[in-house]
Amino acid sequence: MGPAKLSSDPYNLIITGVGGQGNVLASRLVGTLLADHGYCVTIGETFGATQRGGSVMSHVRVSSETTCSPLIPKGKAHMVVALEPTEALRVLMDYGNPACQALSNTRPIYSVGVICGDQNYPSSEDLEKWMGEMTARHWLIHATQEALQMGSPIYGNIILIGALAATGVLPLARQAFERVLSRTLSPDKVEANLTAYDKGYSMIACF
Amino acid sequence: MSQRLDPGAGARCLLMGNEAIARGALEAGVSVAAGYPGTPSSEIIENLARVAGERNLYVEWSVNEKVAMEVAAAASYAGLRSMCVMKQNGVNVGSDFLLHLALAGTRGGMIIVPCDDPGALSSINEGEARQFARLLEIPLLEPGDFQEAKDMTRWAFELSEEIRNLVMVRSVTRLSHASGTVVLGELPEPRKEARFTHTGFILDPMTGAVISAPVGYKHQQQQEKLEKATALFEVSPFNRYVGPDKPELLLITSSACYLYSVEAIRVLGVEDRVGLLKLGTTWPLPPKLVEKHLSRTDQVLIVEEVISFLEENVKVVAAERAHAIGAKTFFGKRDKTVPSTGEMNPDHVIAALAKILKIRYETAPEEYRKRGQTISFFGAPSRDLTFCPGCPHRASFWSIHNVLEMDGREGFVCGDIGCYTMALTPTGFSTLKTVHAMGSGTGLASGFGKLGQFGMDQPVLSVCGDSTFFHAAMPALVNAVHHGSRINVVVLDNGGTAMTGFQPHPGLSVDATGKQAPPISIEAICRAIGAHVENADPFDLRDTQKKLFRLLERADGVNVLVLRQVCSLSPEKKWKKLFEVSVREEVCLGETCGCNRMCTRIFRCPGLVWDAQKKKARIDEVICTGCGVCASVCPSGAIEKKEAA
């Protein structure tokens, strides 16, 4: 008995953000969870220089059959999860398609160009509008805001994982997530992360 | 954390390529592993270091790659299995040693694992290691997926012992830093015995001396070893063919390009038209195997990264066997069917196949793509690389840049390799004017500093990091002092090898496995060499600039200024703010004469934000790490720093 059938095989998920936001952490958690389910998971990342404030992407491919290329071909993403909203748009330009979905944090991280006045950062209205144009369905949630209330911005990644679970595109059940966390974290840290997961999950329910 | 040990043989795990390589080495019973940090290779040593105690390993971050190879070779001579690990540049650094190692031969299985960076995602070159296998006349293996990353690494030790020579296992970023499903194998009992036997007949490779002479004799032996490897490659399971008997097109590939090729074939739906030959043993090419598959068709596409290494070697076989298999039409890098520079990806392969097979292919509807480009232009401002908030380099280059401008003699800084390489760009005020290899900054400066007799009067500086200092800058410093070169070397000591993930080096008091180690003083070495040495805290802008001015005014000799301040990402610094920093809006001059947004426009720390509505600067409390340097930069005193609780 293999894992549950995916809506597409391979299912192509891109997790994107700005270097240092915890992209790698998020992709590994999601990947491990799905690997536990019995799927073949392939994750392609970029470490190193792009961590210093540059754009980063993790390509997470989920298949019931085979290891895939660690890079998703252009135009073939099914879901884009963004820790930073402009990164969602950047990724959708190359990897999106009219059937693609997107789930994004709202909190901006200004590039140095924006900070120093060379570039303009788009308004949240425009961001929402454009995200709608580039996807079949999208969600924008205040993950960092909630994370700061919980005490640290890094919870934003977990909140997004919970939200992703709620969208139903991939099997990311709470129990399975708890098992993954318990392998490496102390019980109180597991609790905190589960709270973040629940928060993210609930934020999708109200769409 | 020993994720690689808990699950037993047969367990399926999601492993990063580097973790798989480390696991493969453990399954082969490796005893000694040495390397120098370099993206994308560093996690291999880190993973082995973590289990060094449990598995009785000796794991070392060596001072540079050449020494790492020498350390691993010693273990091999003593009968242990060993490996050395590095990014592509490391092979260049140690190639002289490798040349002699490969000629003399090895005893315990020894492998070298270079991890290349096609596309230079974390490098300033995309040179690659594969050519060295040919040059050094050693076998080359290239894993094509994560399972092979483990299995080939394990087998490479066996191969090495079979032929008694070094074996190269080459990885790339998109394997090393990517993750995939791996089924684990058995872990053997850790070895405990080492002995360097040297009392036998001098020419006996296993019991005599380890020498590459007599060269003719040893070279002959070396080539015979290679022939032995070739015979094994003819039947290796790492070379696989999938596809029709007589395809329209034969696609030959290796490494991560294998996964891209599989993807491309699937996306275009041409499984019945394209035969895929995946090679895992790419030097020497097994000629019979290659000939067999070349016979299938007349059209051959070769997909690899970065240079046309595989392509040219396949063509040699094709030329030699042309009388038997006929002439072939080749597609690849030399005819630009696939790009000749940059990293490979599934889209390049799709485009190549579509072109050769005459298929129309669209990644997404044209309208969608056009709209996406427009939206991205307005909605996704590009992100320049920048020093982290709180990075000491920003402060150091602020001082160096300003002192050189005020000095006004067109002084310049020769740069080196590390995070501070980014000082080529505005994040470091475009202060660096040359960058080459590890230690080259001081070497170049040593040269510039002797050009006074030709009328050159520009002040000459070089910078290097603390790790780079030990790696390669010391000989250049010796050279400069001995030859009386008039230079100023600035050592940016941030307490670790930061760019690659904050690994330790000989200047620190811990080693790769976290054990205590005697820290070696950079200042003491510089003084012993004969330089004039001072140090300063780069966060103290005034003191740093005062000292720089003083050093620039010194009449002769080599000056070394050590700017010491911990990296913003170091474990001891992270999340701990020195100061609470804030902007007093009523004092902020903003765009007006007297400031013109010095902090956001020029200093450009990501923690400083320009509020276009209020026309004032403010601090982003999520990003600011509380170093307080901007308070010294602000001309109106609007930025305030208060000691953090």
Added chain:
Amino acid sequence: MKVFGPNELLNDVQKGGLCVGCGACVDLCPYFRNYRGKTSMLFPCTLAQGRCYASCPKAEVDLDELAARHWGGSYSGEPLGNYREILAARAGEKMGKGRFQGGGTVSALVTFALKRKQIDAAVLTDRKGLEPVPRLVTRPRDVAACGSSKFIAAPTLAVMNMAVREGHRRLAVVGTPCQMTAVAQMRLNPLARDDFLDPVAMAVGLFCNWALDHRALAAFLEKRLDPSRIRAMDIPPPPANVMILETADGKLEFPLDDIRPLIPQTCFICPDMTSEWSDLSVGMFEGRTGWNTLIVRTERGGALVEEARARGFLETESMPAPYTDSLAKAALQKKQRALRTATTREVLNVNQDGKRSALRVRPEVVDSILSAQ
């Protein structure tokens, strides 16, 4: 006055060879800095108009405007500028005798003003070895140390800018004619800022025919002695034709012909020998050692002189006419040299689009100066 910005300043003045290193543009902001006599721009500033350009004495200086704003008249080209009286002066007995290189008039006036709290600080120039060091002096007893003659262009106004930023509002500034020109322009509030307050309570100008470039002089002297041993320097009046250095190891003389190449070319477009835009101007009294020539130009300048004299800090006598005549003659020669050089260098009365002028003087005034005897 046409006000442009820092980029025009950089191109026209610093890169155009017109910078004298007066310090007017330095420390107004973080972009211009002066080190060992050279003014450089650390980073680009994007403003179209800046106080730096507005103050610069080598950028769009409109002498009619200065005359109109400072004494309500027009610039006539009189050799000694606008003044109320010319006196011979020296430090009075309250200052102690024999301490000064010349007459000690400047030190006396500034010391007195500080003691009487008519000013809260004085912007002066000290010297360390060869290097002029601008100083903000707040204690009367520290004034005299800055009294020695320096013939090197010093960025003294950088300290004035710093003092203003730190909140000083009643400053005395002692400087050369180019510096007095900069101060005069600054006091006009050229950027029309609402928060502007004139910080200069007394401007004391010095006489100057030319100055020496700091780095050029340093390079010249370093070959010949250890500059840190220099105690004093002097250029006696003609017919002496030498520069004299008093050092810890004795006296050294250099022929002026060797020194003249060290004069920054920009000095030759300066039309002002006696600091026409100050409250008081002080210089040598040739032929009478121990005394200065003191030109009183404004009411407040005159008031300070009277009080200082009344309290024994200053002694004055009338100035004989032959001397003022010869002073005027020397001043006229400098004006003529300046106008000719500025014309040749195409920096006088420039009216081409996209180009700027260093100096603006009404053409009829230019003609009358050039044809005067």
